[in-house]
Amino acid sequence: MERRLQQYFFVLSVLSLLLIVGAAYQASTPAWKRYQKQYVALEAQGEPNAITKAAVLATPPEVHQVMLTGLQRVDRCTTCHLGVEDPTMKNAAEPFRYHENLGPHIPSKFGCTICHGGQGLATEKEDAHGNVEFWQNPLLTKEYIRASCGRCHKDGDVPGVPELSEGKRLFENQGCRGCHKLNGVGGTIGPDLSLEGANHRAPEWLEKHFLTPNAVSTGSAMPNFHFTRDQAKALTYYMLSLTSEDMGSYYSTVRLIPGPEFxxxxxQEKNCINCHNVGGVGQKVGPDLQGVVGRHSPEWLDEQLINPELVYPGSSMPAYDLDGNSRKALMAYLAVVTPADVQALLSQKPHVLSPADVAIEAGRQDFARFGCVGCHGTELQGGVPNPNAQGGEVPSLLHLSDDYTKDEVLAVIRNGRVPPLDNPSGPPPPLYMPAWKKVLSDEDINRVADFLWSKQQKKADAW
Ligand code: HEC
Ligand code: HEC
Ligand code: HEC
Ligand code: HEC
Ligand code: HEC
Ligand code: HEC
Known part of the structure; x- marks a missing residue:
């Protein structure tokens, strides 16, 4: 009886020792080692014989890391995400699943965090996924991962990510630049957006802000544009892509696929054909662009697009905010453009402008491009709330000719104006008319005024 009790105690203490050792092992073995063990077991299943099986199972655990000097990061995600490059892991559970559609963005050159966010150096899941307080850049949810494509591939169509082009289009057409600077061009009432994608605003915050600025930013002076959910999402994608990150040269070579299609x-977007023609098709304000690529060096043409003033003093060609690859793409198109193709472009337009309307058209483009639209509306209707300004909103520009001479209007655009207060002891209204003389040339200002006047004319005709 005594012996049996002793035996019983012996077994019990061995068991509890095992439990303690097991618990200690659990605590001291990082999770990634366990994932690697599971993974080699998974791999071993596919091995044809016992010897190779044993060899696979004997793989020692180690931290996998990629140094990405060009991207200024070190990623260790593949320490757990072990099957990303192994197509036989297509149906494996996470973190072992094969990564579809990586294309040329192989882990050894791109790592993971450039697209996904997260904390590359970490080897604990919660830390790596960035779900920790001090880390400002958590994993993007699945819905927004593709916004990252725009961090390297700028402006144009990224295959499979139409949101990026749509977001950019909205940005340029809705007058965001009236209040925001992007790459040096724009107003200062709202924050500079050149680094918006690096500022760690959560996509969800941005999207809500676009739907109702006041919902996340109380008392915001930013107008409610009444965007649809899709539009808000497209703008969010575009914002997330604005990082101006200094990518190494390899990564920036393919900023866009700068082909003729783009x-x-x-x-078409910039309406070059409103001034130019190709083999006689189009307008005669600017030169025929057929064969222009053969007539000038690439450097010369590049300069013409960056700063027409410099190439042709007194040029009436607008300076466009086009990055290097967009200019390359334009040149690729001009190298192959045919009159027939331009005819096709023109037939998609509702009407062809007469040369007399071209200055007005350029003014219309400036009005959108420099962001007047953001405060005064696409139809000049005004109406953006401006608390404690007389009238309580940004004025419509449809009745200027009733109150002002054209010279007075030119002066307001040049010098700006702070609206008079409705209640003199109240706070100043958030929105004022910025001074444009340092942003726009006199030529541009005159064109914008011509455009405004053309709109007044229509109003008078209607009476
Ligand atoms: C310690 C192991 C570990 C590390 C390190 C790790 N992951 Fe994960 N990851 C997992 C596991 C396990 C899952 C499966 C889902 C879960 O358990 O949350 C997962 C899921 C994911 C998912 C699917 C979406 C989700 O949240 O479920 C993504 C995307 C992801 N990881 C990206 C990354 C990136 C990027 C890194 C590197 C910064 C990384 N992971 C590092 C273990 C890890
Ligand atoms: C070029 C950008 C890019 C890189 C680099 C990249 N991914 Fe992805 N990843 C994506 C996209 C885009 C998706 C979403 C695909 C979809 O919508 O189904 C995705 C999906 C995933 C998923 C599934 C997410 C889910 O919620 O189902 C995981 C896990 C994942 N990636 C892990 C990784 C890991 C680990 C690496 C590094 C080895 C990596 N990715 C590198 C773009 C990238
Ligand atoms: C870190 C910068 C970076 C990110 C982020 C990035 N790419 Fe790329 N992409 C590149 C580079 C560099 C190449 C050229 C790779 C090569 O050929 O070696 C490339 C090539 C491509 C190509 C051409 C592929 C081919 O067949 O030649 C496509 C399409 C593409 N990327 C789409 C995407 C998409 C979609 C995303 C988002 C899921 C994305 N890229 C994210 C840098 C990036
Ligand atoms: C009438 C001026 C005005 C116009 C037009 C305007 N914004 Fe704003 N925006 C602001 C002000 C002021 C803020 C700061 C207050 C806030 O967060 O809402 C802001 C904030 C933002 C933010 C948040 C920045 C941050 O990280 O805090 C984003 C993003 C933004 N605007 C994008 C846009 C886009 C895109 C458009 C065009 C569709 C636009 N804005 C048009 C005034 C404007
Ligand atoms: C940040 C918002 C904002 C932007 C951007 C803006 N404006 Fe204004 N604008 C105003 C406000 C506010 C007033 C009213 C000033 C006042 O009441 O004295 C105004 C007044 C005017 C007036 C005088 C109208 C009147 O009835 O008194 C003209 C003309 C005008 N803006 C043209 C423009 C043009 C052209 C642009 C683009 C180059 C532009 N605005 C951009 C806010 C803006
Ligand atoms: C408002 C009218 C106008 C618009 C819009 C315009 N241009 Fe021009 N462009 C001109 C004029 C005028 C010239 C002649 C030189 C000068 O005055 O700068 C010119 C010259 C050029 C030249 C040099 C041609 C040569 O043979 O010397 C090129 C190339 C060119 N433009 C391309 C473009 C492209 C591409 C676009 C659209 C992104 C564009 N232009 C939009 C008016 C315009």
Missing amino acids: GRQIF
């Missing part, structure tokens, strides 16, 4: 899109 160039054609810019050519």
Whole structure:
């Protein structure tokens, strides 16, 4: 009986020792080692014989890391995400699943965090996924991962990510630049957006802000544009892509796929054909662009697009905010453009402008491009709330000619104006009319005024 009791105690203490050792092992073995063990077991299943099986199972655990000097980061995600490059892991559970559609963005050159966010150096899951307080850049949810494509591939169509082009289009057409600077061009009433994608605003915050600025930013002076959910999402994608991150040269070589297709899109978007013609098709304000690529060096053409003033003093060609690859794409298009293709572009437009309307058209483009639209509306209707300004909102520009001479209007645009207070002891209204003389040339200001006047004319005709 005594012996049996002793035996019983012996077994019990061995068991509890095992439990303690087991618990200690659990605590001291990082999770990634366990994932690697599971993974080699998974791999071993596919091995044909016992010897190779044993060899696979004997793989020692180690931290996998990629140094990405060009991207200024070190990623260790593949320490757990072990099957990303192994197509046989297509149906494996996370973190072992094969990564579809990586294309040329292989882990050894790109790592993971450039697209996903997260904390590359960490080897604990919660830390790596960035779900920790001090880390400002958690994993993007699945819905927004593709916004990251725009951090390297700028402006144009990234295949499979139409949101990026749509977001950019909205940005340029809705007058965001009236209040925000982007790459040096724009107003200062709202924050500079050149680094918005690096400022760690959560996508969800941005999207809500676009739907109702006041919902996340109380008392915001930013107008409610009444965007649809899709539009808000497209703008969010575009914002997330604005990082101006200094990517190494390899990563910035393919900022966009600068082919003629993209160039054609810019050519159409920027309405180059409103001034130019190709083999006689189009307008005669600017020169025929057929064969222009053969007539000038690439450097010369690049300069013409960056700063027409410099190439042709007194040039009436607007300076466009086009990055290097967009300019390359335009040149790729101009190298192959045909009169027939331009005819096709023109037939998509409702009407062809007469040369007399071209200055007005350029003014209309400036009005959108420099962001007047953001405060005064696409139809000049005004109406953006401006608490404690007389009238309580940004004025419509449809009745200027009733109150002002054209010279007075030119002066307001040049010098700006702070609206008179409704209640003199109240706070100043958030929105004022910025001074444009340092942003726009006199030529641009005159064109904008011509455009405004053309709109007044229509109003008078209607009476
Ligand atoms: C310690 C192991 C570990 C590390 C390190 C790790 N992950 Fe994970 N990851 C997991 C596991 C396990 C899952 C499966 C889902 C879960 O358990 O949360 C997962 C899921 C994911 C998912 C799917 C979405 C989700 O949240 O479920 C993404 C995306 C992801 N990881 C990206 C990354 C990136 C990027 C890194 C590097 C910064 C990384 N992971 C580092 C273990 C890890
Ligand atoms: C070029 C950008 C890019 C890189 C680099 C990249 N991914 Fe992804 N990843 C994506 C995209 C885009 C998706 C979403 C695909 C979809 O919508 O189904 C995705 C999906 C995933 C998922 C599934 C997410 C889910 O919620 O189902 C995991 C896990 C994942 N990636 C892990 C990684 C890991 C680990 C690495 C590094 C080895 C990595 N990715 C590198 C773009 C990238
Ligand atoms: C870190 C910068 C970076 C990010 C982020 C990035 N790419 Fe790329 N992409 C590149 C580079 C560099 C190449 C050229 C790779 C090569 O050929 O070696 C490339 C090539 C491509 C190509 C051409 C592929 C081919 O067949 O030649 C496509 C399409 C593409 N990327 C789409 C995407 C998409 C979609 C995303 C988002 C899921 C994305 N890229 C994210 C840098 C990036
Ligand atoms: C009438 C001026 C005005 C116009 C037009 C305007 N914004 Fe704003 N925006 C602001 C002000 C003021 C803020 C700061 C207050 C806030 O967060 O709402 C702001 C904030 C933002 C923010 C948040 C920045 C941050 O990280 O805090 C984003 C993003 C933004 N605007 C994008 C846009 C876009 C895109 C457009 C065009 C569709 C636009 N804005 C048009 C005035 C404007
Ligand atoms: C940040 C918002 C904002 C932007 C951007 C803006 N404006 Fe204004 N604008 C105003 C406000 C506010 C007033 C009213 C000033 C006042 O009441 O004295 C105004 C007044 C005017 C007036 C005089 C109208 C009147 O009835 O008194 C003209 C003309 C005008 N803006 C043209 C423009 C043009 C052209 C642009 C683009 C180059 C532009 N605005 C951009 C806010 C803006
Ligand atoms: C408002 C009218 C106008 C618009 C819009 C315009 N241009 Fe021009 N462009 C001109 C004029 C005028 C010239 C002649 C030189 C000068 O005055 O700068 C010119 C010259 C050029 C030249 C040099 C041609 C040569 O043979 O010397 C090129 C190339 C060019 N433009 C391309 C473009 C492209 C591409 C776009 C659209 C992104 C564009 N232009 C939009 C008016 C315009």
